[in-house]
Amino acid sequence: MKFKSGWNAMALMVLLVVGGLLVPPFASAEAQKTQKISPDLEQLLSQSPDQLKSRGAAIKQTPKGEVMIRIIMESTCPEADMTAAGLVISSKIDNYYTGAAGPAAIRALGAMPCVAYIEPARQMKPRLELAVPSLKADRVRSGAYGNYTGFTGKNVVFGVVDTGIDTTHPDFKDANGSRILYLWDQAQDGVPPADYTYGTEYTKADVDAGKCLEKDIQGHGTHVTGIAAGNGQGTGNGYPAGRYVGVAPEAGLVIVKADNLGWFYTDQIIDGLVYIRNKAKALGQPCVVNLSLGMDYGPHDGTSIFEKTIDNMFGPGFLVVAAAGNSGNNDGSLIWTHAEGSLTTVGQKDPVVINIPGGCRSQGSQNDFAVLDLWYNGNDNIRVTVVTPNGFSTTACTGQENDPLTRDTQDAFIYINNALNGVNPQNFDNEALIQILDYHEKNDAGAWMPIGGNYTITLSAENIGTGSTYQSKPYDLWIADQSICNKYSVSISSANRTNQKLVGAPGSSLKILTAGAAWNRNTWMLEGGATQQTTDPVGQLCNFSSPGPTRDGRKKPDLAGLGGNVISTLSKEARVRYPITAIVEDGVHTVMAGTSMSSPMLAGITALMLQNHPDTTVDRVRDALNKTASKYAGGWDKGWGYGVPNVLSAMSVDPPAAPTNLVVKCEIVQQLHLWWSDTNPSASNFIIERADVQAGPYVQIVKLPKGTTEYIDKDLPSNQTFYYRIKATFGDMPSLYSAPVSGQAQDWKSSGGGGGGCFIATAAFGKKVK
Secondary structure, three states: OOOOOOHHHOOOOHHHOOOOOOOOOOOOHHHOOEOOEOHHHHHHHOOOHHHHHHOOOOEEEOOOOOEEEEEEEEEOOOHHHHHHHOOEEEEEEOOEEEEEEOHHHHHHHHOOOOEEEEEEOOEEEEOOOOHHHHOOHHHHEEOOOOOOEEOOOOOOEEEEEEOOOOOOOHHHEEOOEEOEEEEEEOOOOOOOOOOOOOOEEEEHHHHHOOOOOOOOOOOHHHHHHHHHHOOOOOOOOOOOOOOOOOOOOOOEEEEEEOOOOOOEEHHHHHHHHHHHHHHHHHHOOOEEEEEOEEEOOOOOOOOOHHHHHHHOOOEOOEEEEEEOOOOOOOOOOOOOOEEEEOOOOOOOEEEEEEEEOOOOOOOOOOOOEEEEEEEEEOOOEEEEEEEOOOOOEEEEOOOEEOOHHHOEOOOOEEEEEEOOOOEOOOOOEEEEEEEEEOOOOEOOOOOEOOOOEEEEEEEEEEEOOOOOOOOOOOEEEEEEEEEOOOOOOOEEOOOOEOOOOOOOEOOOOOOOEEEEEEEOOOEEEEOOOOEEEOOOOOOOEOOOOOOOOOOOOOOOOOEEEEEEOEEEEOOHHHHHHOOOOOEEOOOOEEEEOOHHHHHHHHHHHHHHHHHHOOOOOHHHHHHHHHHHOOOOOOOOEOOOEOOOOOHHHHHHHOOOOOOOOOEEEOOOOOOEEEEOOOOOOOOOEEEEEEEOOOOOOOEEEEEEEOOOOEEEEOOOOOOEEEEEEEEEEEOOEEOOOOOOEEEEEOOHHHHOOOOOOOEOEEOOOOOOOO
8 A cells, every 4th residue: 555654654734724823721831741832833843855855834034045934923032043943033012922943943943941832833713885984984074075174094104914005096096195114025126125135115205106015916915005094085987086985095005015925924914014003103103903814723711922922023003903804604505613521520422523525626736625613621631533434543542643654544544642742831831733634636546635534533532621710612614725626625524513613813813903893894896897797695694704712711803893895996907807797897996805805994094093193002992983873782792793894983982082172262352262272183173162151051153164273152141251172173073162251242332442451361381362
């Protein structure tokens, strides 16, 4: 038989997997063996350079030809010690590092007591004229592009890490040229940004001069950026501009293109976030970054090194928004990718049945696979047994790999790493990695591998934790990645499958704002005038939107954006990738659906809130949005979060400051002259209210248009004191009121003429009146 056994037969790579690690919270770290090197990185360390390259692992090649593995790690070691061990550092955020090292260096780092954990850079996948009004984002501004008042994201940096951007699209230009302030193309080496050794950096001047060579051949990044910050100036085929305007159409753009193919490695995402944050700091502007990407590998509890690194970047004026993911099965029509259950007594067994469809295999080996990620209590010992459709069996208890002699079968190659190196130190839970793949293209009978049918993963309780501090918790198993048939066809068929705990990294982070998706529209016009119609239920949760909660019980997603069928900017380089039924009538915008489209809506809203309060925090933003979103039973729903955001209501929770420097002066008989300073941003209107006593009641006496900074209140009774206050409106959103300011209308005769007897008052810190 041509099948081989042994570790080198391990084929599928983490290349397709992305994720983090889970923690078992109920045992002390001292009482347990903890792993320093993640299970998937452990696999990579045994591979040859050619295997690493062919399997798509994140690698870096030195000028001497040495192949290094790109990693993310947590460490308190001196940097000199880590570099001496062989680590090449790329980014540092507190005690979290991205970098690269050879296999021997990674083992040396893992042996250092000051290193907490190392995981490989993992691959992530990419996850408005109706949408913006539905969110009430257009009601905090007024006017048209170039003449806006109110909140538009001006003087706020919108950052995005994605497939790039169409730098020529008019939606990203204004009267001063490109709105792209900086662009880092990580996929094409040239002159990299300072402190980095790869990619090419372009400035606004480069873009304006036509020197930027970056192209978005996928279109995902262009579409995402347009939802958050497109100004709608692009159009064609005789249609007027200004119909497809993003949430924050005047935000400045800092773009990181992570990949040409739509696959993003976690280390480069972190590098991109650090780059964007540093550019925003240099500009002196607040910043929100959108991550319309994610993965289903990892603990789904926010404890992966990747997510913890991002959390450590947060601070006043710097926030990150991410997509919840597209792994949901909210109407039962899609695949099931999560199973859970409880093993509470020794000897108890629970089967998880994975169905792999037959046929439609790819030519070659090691390219048809399913990757399963199991997490369970770190105090428990659970045996994992996989039985193939034809009865081949392989098993591993906690702390073991499966026997190499049982991995290579006539049905599939199966590898199990059941917490080989101990509990994960980030959450003290056990992780079992299970891979089913085609180490050989066909078996001895000529059948393509892995063969179709049911693969049963039986979880058997060998030992259950005890003691006063022990708390039972469910096991959770996810189909973390797959590439069989249409890449989304492997499904859990056993009764323990569930449609929950599917918000993947980085959306399961503790601090990131996470967006699910609801259907935005089901009708649009195509080039040539035809109408495209779908059956998608507008206003309902998208069937694919990943529901929560997180594995540790937190309420994720936070909100549901209108991500189902959103019209936004079309990259001209990606036009050939879109069906004609997706390109709308003007030829420069297109329709896409996914939580990828919801996330930039939430990011655009965050940009408006940062414009209002540049030092705002994630808790302040989350609180305002959650309080004012459309609520569901119990306040929060596993699919909807707190509902669809209401921008007008959310920003009214923490309203803009009042107009300043209000002055009231008596200059002419029975009149009071009021003046004040304009707001930033400019207000749509000013409303003046008057009262006879300082405590009120106040009555509106006039509403003045934008740009007005003075008003004369006429025909007032003589010798009477009046109190005035003023507020601005930004679209339909009011500001706070100014402090009351009083003035007394006088009769010229009683004042001795010339107004010398008028009573004058100014607001605090107002102008001195002479």
